[in-house]
Amino acid sequence: MNATGTRKGRSAAVALLALAAASGVSACGGSGDGQEEARPLAIELSGDGSDLRFSVPKSVPAGLTRIEFKNAAKAEGGAQLVRADAGHTPEEGLQAAAAWAEEGRPLPPWVHAAGGVGPTAPNGTGSATQELRPGGYSVIETESNKSASFEVTGERQAAEPGSPEASIVASEYKFEPNGLRPGRSRVLFDNQGAEPHFVTGAPIKAGKTLDDVRRFAETEKGESPVDEKAFFSTAVIDGGERQVVDVELKPGRYALLCFVSDRKGGPPHAAKGMVSEAAVR
Ligand SMILES: [Cu+2]
Structure with missing residues (x-):
C-alpha cells in the first residue's frame, strides 16, 4: 500500500529508501x-x-x-x-x-x-x-x-483538513507541488485524481537529474540519485481525498514518486510517469 509495501513497486522503492534511517514526517x-x-x-x-x-x-x-x-x-x-x-x-x-x-x-x-x-x-x-x-x-x-x-x-461530517501554504496535488500521473519550504511544516496532500495515490519524496543529489531518478526507479542500477536518508512518505489516499501532513524538508530539489497501481491493477504509477520534481526554497 505504500513505497515499502507494494510488491510491484517494492524493489525500486526499497532501492530508493533502503538506507532511510529517519522519517521526515x-x-x-x-x-x-x-x-x-x-x-x-x-x-x-x-x-x-x-x-x-x-x-x-x-x-x-x-x-x-x-x-x-x-x-x-x-x-x-x-x-x-x-x-x-x-x-x-x-x-x-x-x-x-x-x-x-x-x-x-x-x-x-x-x-x-x-x-x-x-x-x-x-x-x-x-x-x-x-x-x-x-x-x-x-x-x-x-x-x-x-x-x-x-x-x-455516526453520520458523515464532511470536513476540510486545512489549507496550509504548501501543497502537493496528485493526479494521473503527476504531482504538482507548490510552496514547499525548508524545515518542518504542514503540507496539504491533495489527490485530485480518480486513482489511489501517495507521495514519497527525497532530495535529488547534486549533479543528478529527474531523468536519472526515473531511470533508477526502473532499473535500480548504479548509485541512487536521491538522498534516501532524507525521505518522507505519506499514506495512500483514494481519488478525491486529501490530508494535511507534517513534513521536514531540506532546501533544494526533491523527486516525488508514487508506487501504487490503478484500482484495476497494472504497473506502479512511477512507471507511468508519476515522477515529478519539486523545488524546496
Ligand atoms: Cu499513484
Whole structure:
C-alpha cells in the first residue's frame, strides 16, 4: 500500500529508501488552518517481529481527525488506514487491499485507501489531519501486514483538513507541488485524481537529474540519485481525498514518486510517469 509495501513497486522503492534511517514526517503543534477543530486519534505501533501490534481505540466518531501516530516498534513502520463500506467487514477490506497491493488484483469499489500516516522511523512520530468517514477500518503496517481494526461511527461530517501554504496535488500521473519550504511544516496532500495515490519524496543529489531518478526507479542500477536518508512518505489516499501532513524538508530539489497501481491493477504509477520534481526554497 505504500513505497515499502507494494510488491510491484517494492524493489525500486526499497532501492530508493533502503538506507532511510529517519522519517521526515514528524509531529508539530497545530495552529490555524482549522486544525483546532480536529479531534485527536492516537495510534501506537509497538513490539517486534511477530509481536508487532497496534493500539487504537475500538470506536471513533466520524469527522475531522488529527491522527497522531507513534512508532514505538523496533523497525520503521507506518499506519495505513483502509475503510470498508457497509456490508463488508474491516477484515474483508484488509484482504482485498493486500491482494491489490501485493498481487496486483483489482481493488473492489467498496474498499478505500483511507490515509493515515506513512512509514515512520523507530521511536518517531507522525501525524495526518483528515476527515474520517463512517465505516469499518483496518490500520495496517504495510511491511509486515500486521493490523488492527476499529469502527468510525455516526453520520458523515464532511470536513476540510486545512489549507496550509504548501501543497502537493496528485493526479494521473503527476504531482504538482507548490510552496514547499525548508524545515518542518504542514503540507496539504491533495489527490485530485480518480486513482489511489501517495507521495514519497527525497532530495535529488547534486549533479543528478529527474531523468536519472526515473531511470533508477526502473532499473535500480548504479548509485541512487536521491538522498534516501532524507525521505518522507505519506499514506495512500483514494481519488478525491486529501490530508494535511507534517513534513521536514531540506532546501533544494526533491523527486516525488508514487508506487501504487490503478484500482484495476497494472504497473506502479512511477512507471507511468508519476515522477515529478519539486523545488524546496
Ligand atoms: Cu499513484
